[in-house]
Amino acid sequence: MTIRLLLADDQDLIRGALSALLELEEDFEVVASVGRGDQVADAAAEHRPDVALLDIEMPGLDGLAAAAVLAKRLPACRVVILTTFGRAGYLRRAMEAGAVGFVVKDAPPETLADAIRRVMAGQRVVDPALAAATLAAGESPLTARERDVLNATRSGAGVADIAARLYLSEGTVRNYLSAAIAKTATRNRAEALRVADERGWL
Amino acid sequence: MTIRLLLADDQDLIRGALSALLELEEDFEVVASVGRGDQVADAAAEHRPDVALLDIEMPGLDGLAAAAVLAKRLPACRVVILTTFGRAGYLRRAMEAGAVGFVVKDAPPETLADAIRRVMAGQRVVDPALAAATLAAGESPLTARERDVLNATRSGAGVADIAARLYLSEGTVRNYLSAAIAKTATRNRAEALRVADERGWL
């Protein structure tokens, strides 16, 4: 009995390559392949895959959000997140979104097929080292507002811009930034943004 | 007559997948596959590929530097850069390093095989849209020092840290930063770094 797969990755070439890799296994069949997160649920509803392989960075809807939608609409379809970044926060959010597997793109090639079969057998599949890192990073101590403000600094915007965009006063924005800097134990926004990102606090 | 290929990409899974994709073509044979830039030249010397497919982001030596080494040691081996980022500066530097092809990872899957055959036929292969963008971005107006300083801000370090790391005075660092901000027509380091990155000026 063959395992039906759905593949979601925004890079066409990679998607094609993964498809080629997976089709080498006799018990796998790629039944759907999409390039946007917001096409995942529809494609899954139509082709009824056993396992969905989702990249995180995708236009439309990211892989984590797509996983959540999928878990709701087709609980029978198991979700494996397949991503470039072994970030702690990604793993936590993947689990919260109902994923049962998490594979990073620099794992050895056999890992993927292996993970898919294990997931089909009802197991959860996670790199142990990454799981440890995730626990170490802990829950995000940032409040929703602090997250918003920190995220808004991404483009390099100044306090005034952020205040305008979020309808806050400049003083308030500075406060949140200050709080975020304190909580990340850093010395300025740029650093705070970087470590919050790494820890998956955004 | 089959085309012998060398594959270099730091992500094992992707490398395996690309290999699977390429092996589907009867006239292709992947004769070597490495995960670090500094292994490219040796592997090529040993296996004599006709075409080397190099990712840019790699540990040891990046794909562009590896291309330059390869062009020197095995001029018969044609280089195709295969990268995630269609950044203008990457393309320019790839051409300067002696690459004859440039393919982005979100191109349609057939593109790759096509590019390889075209390159074997003596043609250069570049996405026209990207080529236009590269010309539009122009040469980098940044001096070597301005590049250094701007690059050093990546981690979010302050002026004092950078000054220490580069053995410059704080005033000088501020000057270079100021110059870089002016040349990118932005309003602070973060923005300057972002646009310089996009334009391939680093």
Added chain:
DNA sequence: ACCTCGCCATGACATTTGTCAGGGTCCGGC
């Protein structure tokens, strides 16, 4: 009802960052 806590805000302050106007060396090209 009271307390806590997240959220919003203010104003004052120290520090950091960006700008400007200098002045110095060294090198390659006209």
Added chain:
DNA sequence: GCCGGACCCTGACAAATGTCATGGCGAGGT
């Protein structure tokens, strides 16, 4: 031989950023 430009530095100033003390409002918990 002189000029221009990359490179290094200083010091002074304005603007942006980060910190702190303080207070009001609303929601949830005891």
